Structures are given as C-alpha cells and as structure tokens.
Amino acid sequence: MIEWTLEILATRYAYALMFILMGLGMYMMIANQNLVKKLIGVNLFQTAIFLFFVAIAYVEGGSAPIVPAEGGESVASPLPQVIVLTAIVVGIALTAVGLALIVRIHAEYGTLREDTLREVRADE
Amino acid sequence: MSNAELLPPLLIAMPILAAVVPIALGLWFDRTGWSVAALTTVGLFAATAYLASAVRTADDAQITHVLGGWNEPQGIGIELVADPFSTLIALLVTVIAASLLAYTRAGGPRGNAFYTGYLLLVGGLLGILMTGDVFNMFVFLEIVGLATYAMISSGDGPESAVAALKYLILGTVGASLYLIGVGFLFMATGALNMEVLGEAIPQIADEGGSDLTLLRAAFAFVFVGFALKVAQWPLHAWQPDAYQHAPDGITPLIAALVSTVYAYALGRVMFTVFGVEFMATTPYLQEIVVTVGAVSVLAGSTLAVVQQDVKRMFAYSSVSQFGLVIAAYGSLTETALVGAVIHLIGHGVMKAGLFVAAAVIALSYGARSVDEYAGLAENRPLAAGSTAVLLVALIGIPPSAGFVGKWYIAVGAIEAELWPIAGVIFLSTMLTLAYAARLLEKMYFTPATPVESAHPPGVATDGGLLTGSDRMERGSPDAVSLGMLVLLVGIVVAAVLLGFAGGAFYEWLEPFTSEVFN
Numbered sequence: 001m002i003e004w005t006l007e008i009l010a011t012r013y014a015y016a017l018m019f020i021l022m023g024l025g026m027y028m029m030i031a032n033q034n035l036v037k038k039l040i041g042v043n044l045f046q047t048a049i050f051l052f053f054v055a056i057a058y059v060e061g062g063s064a065p066i067v068p069a070e071g072g073e074s075v076a077s078p079l080p081q082v083i084v085l086t087a088i089v090v091g092i093a094l095t096a097v098g099l100a101l102i103v104r105i106h107a108e109y110g111t112l113r114e115d116t117l118r119e120v121r122a123d124e
Numbered sequence: 125m126s127n128a129e130l131l132p133p134l135l136i137a138m139p140i141l142a143a144v145v146p147i148a149l150g151l152w153f154d155r156t157g158w159s160v161a162a163l164t165t166v167g168l169f170a171a172t173a174y175l176a177s178a179v180r181t182a183d184d185a186q187i188t189h190v191l192g193g194w195n196e197p198q199g200i201g202i203e204l205v206a207d208p209f210s211t212l213i214a215l216l217v218t219v220i221a222a223s224l225l226a227y228t229r230a231g232g233p234r235g236n237a238f239y240t241g242y243l244l245l246v247g248g249l250l251g252i253l254m255t256g257d258v259f260n261m262f263v264f265l266e267i268v269g270l271a272t273y274a275m276i277s278s279g280d281g282p283e284s285a286v287a288a289l290k291y292l293i294l295g296t297v298g299a300s301l302y303l304i305g306v307g308f309l310f311m312a313t314g315a316l317n318m319e320v321l322g323e324a325i326p327q328i329a330d331e332g333g334s335d336l337t338l339l340r341a342a343f344a345f346v347f348v349g350f351a352l353k354v355a356q357w358p359l360h361a362w363q364p365d366a367y368q369h370a371p372d373g374i375t376p377l378i379a380a381l382v383s384t385v386y387a388y389a390l391g392r393v394m395f396t397v398f399g400v401e402f403m404a405t406t407p408y409l410q411e412i413v414v415t416v417g418a419v420s421v422l423a424g425s426t427l428a429v430v431q432q433d434v435k436r437m438f439a440y441s442s443v444s445q446f447g448l449v450i451a452a453y454g455s456l457t458e459t460a461l462v463g464a465v466i467h468l469i470g471h472g473v474m475k476a477g478l479f480v481a482a483a484v485i486a487l488s489y490g491a492r493s494v495d496e497y498a499g500l501a502e503n504r505p506l507a508a509g510s511t512a513v514l515l516v517a518l519i520g521i522p523p524s525a526g527f528v529g530k531w532y533i534a535v536g537a538i539e540a541e542l543w544p545i546a547g548v549i550f551l552s553t554m555l556t557l558a559y560a561a562r563l564l565e566k567m568y569f570t571p572a573t574p575v576e577s578a579h580p581p582g583v584a585t586d587g588g589l590l591t592g593s594d595r596m597e598r599g600s601p602d603a604v605s606l607g608m609l610v611l612l613v614g615i616v617v618a619a620v621l622l623g624f625a626g627g628a629f630y631e632w633l634e635p636f637t638s639e640v641f642n
Contacts, residue, residue, distance in 0.1 A: 029293060042296050049303055056311055079200060080310065083259055087303065090266040094296055097273055101289040108282030117286070 014055040021048035033114045035105065039098045046091045053080040053087075128178035131171055132189045132204035132254040135214070138171070139164055139247035143240045150236035157239030158229055164243055165222035168250070172218045176211045185635030188256070200316055205256035208636045209465065212629075213388045214253045216472050220380050221246045223611055227480055228373040230605035231487060233278050241278070245271035245377070249385045256318045258306050258397065261389060262299060265353070269295045272382055276370040287365040294362040298352030305345035309397070312338035321397045329402045340406060343398055347413065350390040354383055356416050356450060357423040360443045364431075367439035372483035375435060379442060380476035384468050387449050391464065395640045400456055413454030418548045420447025425555035429562070432493045434482050437559055438475065441518070444552055445471045451545050452533040458637045460536025466629050467529025470622055474518050474525055477615035481511040484612060488604045494562055499572025506609060508567045510616045515560040520553050523623035532626065 009016055025048060028041025057080040065078035106112055109120050142164040146157035179187055186207035194201035206214075221242075228234075228242075248271055251264035273295070277288035310316060312335045313324045328335045348359075355363040363383075367375050394403065403409050424444030431437035445467070452464035482492075485507050491497050501508040517524030530549055537545035 026297075029297070035289065038293060042293055045297065046300055049300055049307070052304065053307055056307060079316075080307075086259075086263060090263060093270055094266065094292065097270055098289065098292050101273070101277055101285050101292065104277070104285040105282065105289065108285065121283070121286070 014058070015052065018048050018052040018055060021051070035102050035112050035114060035117075036099075038114075039095060039102065042098070043091065043095060046087070046094075050084045050087060050091075053084045056080050128175060128182075128187050129189050131175045131178070132187065132206050133191065135168060135171055135175070136204070136247055136251045136254060138168060139243045139250065143243035143247065146236035146239045146243075155234070155236075157234070157236040158225065161239040161242050162222070162225050165218060165225065165246060168246065169215075169218040169222050172211065172214045175206055176215060179206055179208060179211050180632075202260050203256040203317060203319075204254045205318075206254060208633050209392070210253045210388070212465065212469065212632065213385065214250060216469050217246065217249050217253065217381050217385065220472065220476050221249075221377065223614065224373070224377055224476070224480070226607035226611040227376070227483065229607055230603075231373050231483060231608060233371045233373055238275075238278055241271050241274045242377075245275060245382075249381055252385050252389050257316050258309060258318060258321065258393070259316050261393075262303050262306060265299045265302065265386075265389070268382060268385070269299060272378055275374045275378065276366050278374070279369055279371040281369065284369040284371070287362075287369040291362045291366045294352060294359075298349045298359075301345050301349030301352070303349075305342045305349060308338050308342035308345065312336075312342065318392070318396050322399055325397065325399055326401050329405060339398075339402070340409075343402075343406070343409065346393055347390070350386060350393070351416060351450070353386040354390060354446050354450070355443050356447060357420040357443060360420070360424070360440075363443065364436045364439040367442070367479075368433055368436045372479075372486055375483070376476040376479035379438070379479050380472040383442060383446060384472045387446055387468055390450070391453055391461075394453055395461070400641060404456055410454055410456060414451050414542060414545060417447045417449070417451030417454055418544060420444060421451065421548050421552045422447075422555070425552050425559065428559045429555060431559075432495070434485075434492060434494060434497070434563070435479065437494070437563075438478050438482065441556065441559065442471075442475060444556070445475075445518075448530070448533060448549065448552065451548065452536060455533075455537045455540040455542050455545060457536040457540045458641050459539055460533050461637055461640070462630050462633050463529055463532025463534075463536050465633060466525075466532055466622075466626060469629070470517075470525030470529045470619070473615060473622060474514050474619050477514045477612065477619060478511065478518070480608070480612055480615065481507055481514065484604055484608050485511070487608075494566055497563060497566040498570040500567040503572060507604075507612070510612045512564055512567065513616050514619055515563060517619045517623070519556045519560055523620060525619045525622035528623055528626035528629075532630075 022045055025041045025043070025045030028044060029038050030041075032038050032041060057077040059074050059076045062074040062076045065075040065081070102112065105117070109117055111117055111120065142160060145160045149156040149160070175187065179185060186205055188206075189204040191202045191204065245268060248264050248267035252261060252268060255261050255264060269292075273288045273292045276291060277285045306316070309321060312328060313321055315321055315324060325339060328339060352359040367379055370378055403413075421444045424440050424442070424447055428437050428440035428444065431440060449464045449467055449471075452460040452467070485491050485497070485500065485504065488507065489496075489500060489504055491500065500511075517526045520526040520530045522528075530553070534546050534549050537543075537549070
C-alpha cells in the first residue's frame with residue numbers, strides 16, 4: 001500500500017500537486033471572510049485546473065509543439081495548451097466582473113468582510 | 125453548402141455582434157438599445173424557425189457546420205450541430221427572449237448597456253445549444269455565466285450585487301468542475317467532439333481498465349458541475365438570492381432560460397457523449413442521479429412552502445422542477461427523456477409567466493410577499509387570473525404544460541421500474557399544491573388590507589415612473605403597459621396549449637431519442 005502510494009506520487013506528482021492547489025483554492029473560497037481573498041481563491045482554483053491541463057499535455061522528452069517539428073521527434077500535445085489559453089481569457093473576464101461587483105459592494109456597505117456584511121444587511 | 129448549414133454559426137454570431145451596436149450607437153443616441161434588441165431577437169426567432177424546418181427535412185435529422193472547414197479525423201475541430209433536441213430548446217430561448225422585451229420596454233431596466241448584456245446572454249445560450257464540442261460548451265457556459273452575473277447585478281439595490289457575487293463564485297466553481305471533467309474525457313479518449321466521444325466511450329466501457337476509471341471520474345466532475353449550475357439540492361444556495369434580487373424584468377429571462385439551457389447541456393453530455401450504455405453499466409450511477417433529482421424535488425418544494433417572498437418561493441420551486449428533469453434523465457428510458465424535454469419547455473414557459481406576473485403585480489399593486497397578495501383578485505383581476513392559471517399549470521392539472529411533462533416522466537419511470545420516482549412526482553404535486561394554494565387563497569379569499577406595502581413599488585426597476593408623490597394607494601395600474609398584459613396573456617395561453625402538444629413533441633424528438641436508445 002505504502003509502496004503503491006509512493007510509486008503513484010513519484011510518477012504522477014504533478015497531478016497530486018494540482019489537486020492540492022485546487023483544494024487550497026476551494027478552502028480560501030469557503031473559509032476566508034474577505035471578499036477579495038475569496039476571489040483570489042477562485043483564481044487559484046482555476047489556475048490549478050489550467051496547470052492540470054498542461055500536465056496532461058506533457059510528453060516525456062518531447063519538445064515544444066512548434067511547426068515544423070524537427071524530424072521524428074515527439075512533441076508535447078498542443079491542444080490542451082490552446083484550451084488553457086482560452087480558459088485563461090475566460091478566467092480574466094470572470095475576475096474583472098467579480099472585482100467590479102466587489103467595488104460596488106464596498107461602495108454601498110463600506111466593508112469587504114463577509115461577516116460584517118451579514119451584520120450590516122441584517123440591520124437594514 | 126446549403127443555406128441552413130450557415131444558420132448555426134449565424135445564430136451565435138448575430139446576437140454577439142449586435143450586442144456591440146447599442147454601446148456604439150449610445151455615443152450619439154440615448155435609447156437605441158431596445159430597438160436593436162427587438163430587431164435582433166425577432167430575427168433570431170425567424171432564423172431558428174427556418175433551422176427547425178431544415179432539421180426536420182434533413183436526412184439524419186441534423187445540420188452540421190464545421191467551423192473553419194477543419195474536418196480533423198480525431199474529432200478536435202469544432203463543430204456546430206443543430207438536431208431536434210437543440211432546435212426545440214433554441215425555439216424556446218428565442219421566443220422568450222423576443223417576447224420579454226414587451227415587458228422591459230416600459231418596465232425597465234433600461235439603458236444601452238443593459239441591452240448589450242441581454243444580447244450577449246442570448247448569444248451565449250444559443251452557443252451552448254448549437255455547439256457539438258465539449259470544450260466549446262465550457263466557453264459558452266462562461267459567456268452565459270458572465271452575462272447572467274451582470275444582468276443580476278443591474279438591479280437597483282446593493283443586495284443584487286451581493287447576490288451576483290455569490291452566484292459568480294459558485295457558478296465559476298460549477299463551470300470549473302465541468303472543465304476538469306472535460307480534461308479527464310480528453311485524457312481517456314483524445315477527442316473533444318461530442319459525436320466522436322459518443323462512439324469512443326462505449327468501446328472504452330467494454331475494454332475497462334484505467335481509461336474507464338478516467339471516464340467515471342469525468343462523469344462525476346461533469347455531473348457535480350452541472351448540478352451546481354442547474355441548482356440541485358444541496359448546491360442550490362445561490363439561486364433564491366439571485367432570482368429574488370435580480371431586476372423584475374430580468375428574472376423571467378434568467379429563470380426560464382439560463383437554468384433550462386444548463387439542464388439541456390447536462391442532458392446533451394449525458395446522452396450524446398456518455399451514452400445510455402455507459403450510464404446503465406456504471407455501478408450506482410443511475411441511483412445517484414435519480415437520488416439527486418428526487419431529493420431536489422422534495423427539498424425544493426418543501427422550502428418553497430415556507431417562503432414569504434413570492435419571487436423567492438418561485439425560485440425554490442425551480443429547484444424542485446429541475447430535480448424532476450434530472451430524475452427523468454436518470455431513469456434512462458425513451459419516454460422519460462421525452463418527458464424531461466417537455467417538462468423543460470413547459471417549465472420554461474410557466475416560470476417565465478409566473479415571474480412576469482410577479483413583476484406586473486409588484487409594479488401595479490406593490491405586492492411582493494405572500495401576505496401582500498391579499499385581495500389581488502378583486503383589484504387586479506387579470507394579473508391574479510393569469511397567476512392562478514399558471515400556478516394550476518405548475519401543479520400539473522390537465523390540460524397544461526406541467527401535466528404532460530410529469531405524465532411522460534411518470535410513465536417512463538414506471539417503465540424503468542423506478543417506483544420511487546413515481547412516488548416523488550406524486551409528493552411533489554402535493555407540495556406544489558401546498559405553496560400554490562397559499563397564494564391562491566390570499567389572492568381570492570382574503571380581503572385586501574389597508575396596510576401600506578413594506579416595499580415601495582418600482583423599487584427594483586429604474587423606470588422612474590413611480591415616484592412617491594404620484595403613486596396611488598397600492599401601486600399604480602397605469603405603470604402596466606399594454607405590452608406587458610399581452611405578454612402575460614400570451615404566456616398563459618401558451619402554457620395551456622402546450623398541454624395538448626405532448627404527442628407532437630414525442631414525434632419531433634423521435635430522431636434524437638431513437639439515436640440515443642438505438
């Protein structure tokens with residue numbers, strides 16, 4: 001069992017790291033009271049997924065997927081990297097909208113903390 | 125290439141390009157947004173109707189457009205596909221999007237930026253419907269998400285910003301989980317095209333091995349991601365806030381279309397990509413899907429019964445109605461699948477109508493909570509009558525859209541020998557009756573109280589029509605335009621007429637269901 005776990009970790013440490021990073025992002029989203037930090041948690045969560053995609057594309061000893069590839073050499077799969085580029089753009093748009101909402105919340109309630117926000121809203 | 129093949133990309137490009145126009149024209153003119161949105165959505169409806177007729181006459185009942193003409197054999201190039209299932213929902217989307225403009229014309233929200241968001245939302249929804257590529261679907265999911273967050277936060281009160289941020293964080297998690305699922309699918313098969321995936325997956329399911337484990341993980345991530353987006357219990361927490369605090373003119377759009385299209389996307393991924401065989405052979409998969417749906421039905425309607433705010437009550441009712449659709453997906457029979465599609469359409473029409481009615485009542489009667497609806501039938505008979513008919517349809521009393529969907533789902537569940545679903549449908553009907561009856565009783569049998577409304581009318585719209593001085597005692601009937609009433613009556617008639625269309629839907633969906641179930 002231990003050997004099996006060690007072997008998995010030694011060969012697939014990238015995936016393990018990605019999922020730890022994802023867990024950290026999720027934890028920040030849930031446990032942090034500060035709205036901006038929550039949004040950073042969302043970003044961390046998404047970044048972990050992007051890195052996961054890049055890890056899928058990795059080929060042992062492969063070179064960068066630039067055309068024309070030098071004869072017969074194996075290259076990393078370009079498709080997941082293209083996917084990640086698109087997903088990064090989507091992520092930036094989401095962050096922008098989220099920050100705009102946070103600016104509005106701060107202007108209206110004068111706080112960025114979720115617990116304070118709950119109290120202010122309960123008073124109204 | 126025939127004309128119809130150009131329609132799927134046009135349906136997506138047209139609203140997204142038109143979304144720029146109101147902002148650009150806004151440099152010179154103040155109020156152009158509505159006209160641009162009306163022109164575009166009516167054009168989209170015409171195009172969708174033409175596409176639907178083309179799908180009907182096409183050889184294999186689908187119309188495919190390969191973007192960029194890139195026919196990659198491994199299924200990596202992006203395809204747009206219109207088939208009976210997607211065109212049916214596309215018709216619902218374009219009809220509701222075009223007709224709701226009759227409300228926003230006078231009821232607000234106004235402004236060019238608002239209509240830009242409106243068109244982006246419609247474009248994203250049509251994108252989800254037309255795409256035949258799992259990653260492309262993620263991109264459109266996020267476009268719809270972004271437009272929805274912006275729409276929700278366009279309400280006047282600061283509460284709407286809080287609700288939108290909550291939705292943004294949870295919605296992003298949902299879409300990201302779906303993206304992980306896509307990653308696992310790509311690892312297992314090396315393809316992203318839905319049709320190619322649909323052929324590759326049964327083979328992998330037969331061979332077994334580590335690729336099968338990847339597929340199962342992919343299904344788990346995709347299902348949880350969509351369960352969050354469709355608002356299934358216990359992942360529904362964002363939805364009541366979002367629906368309640370969105371501007372009145374926008375709630376019908378979001379409630380009727382966004383969740384419906386997410387549910388379509390889940391059905392598409394479940395049946396076209398994973399396929400019935402994979403779902404039937406994976407241990408506990410069917411049980412889990414059915415349980416999530418059934419629990420949502422019960423939890424959603426129970427929570428709806430205890431709500432005071434009418435919009436919030438309808439929001440919880442959505443949780444329960446979509447639970448029914450998910451449970452129907454899980455029963456894996458042809459009849460239940462058709463029932464799920466009919467229920468999606470019927471629920472879309474009925475919920476749009478109920479939220480329009482709630483908006484009209486808030487505007488003209490100043491009533492937002494169940495208690496404030498007292499005496500409505502006497503003072504605003506048309507609005508009260510429409511609400512009553514739609515509520516009766518939602519309960520599922522024939523002839524109505526709500527009845528046919530439930531009937532087909534129940535028959536399908538019994539075919540699959542999933543008796544608990546039939547029981548849950550019965551229970552949910554009782555619970556729907558419980559919250560509908562509260563409202564009916566207030567409207568028809570409780571005399572109006574002279575109490576001044578706690579919420580001044582027009583607070584959630586920026587119409588500027590209802591300032592404190594010219595407001596009558598309880599809202600102003602003058603604020604309701606002819607367009608709103610025509611829209612409301614039209615939806616009520618549609619909700620009743622759809623009750624007779626069960627057979628037509630069955631026939632229309634036949635090419636899709638026969639392909640899914642061979």
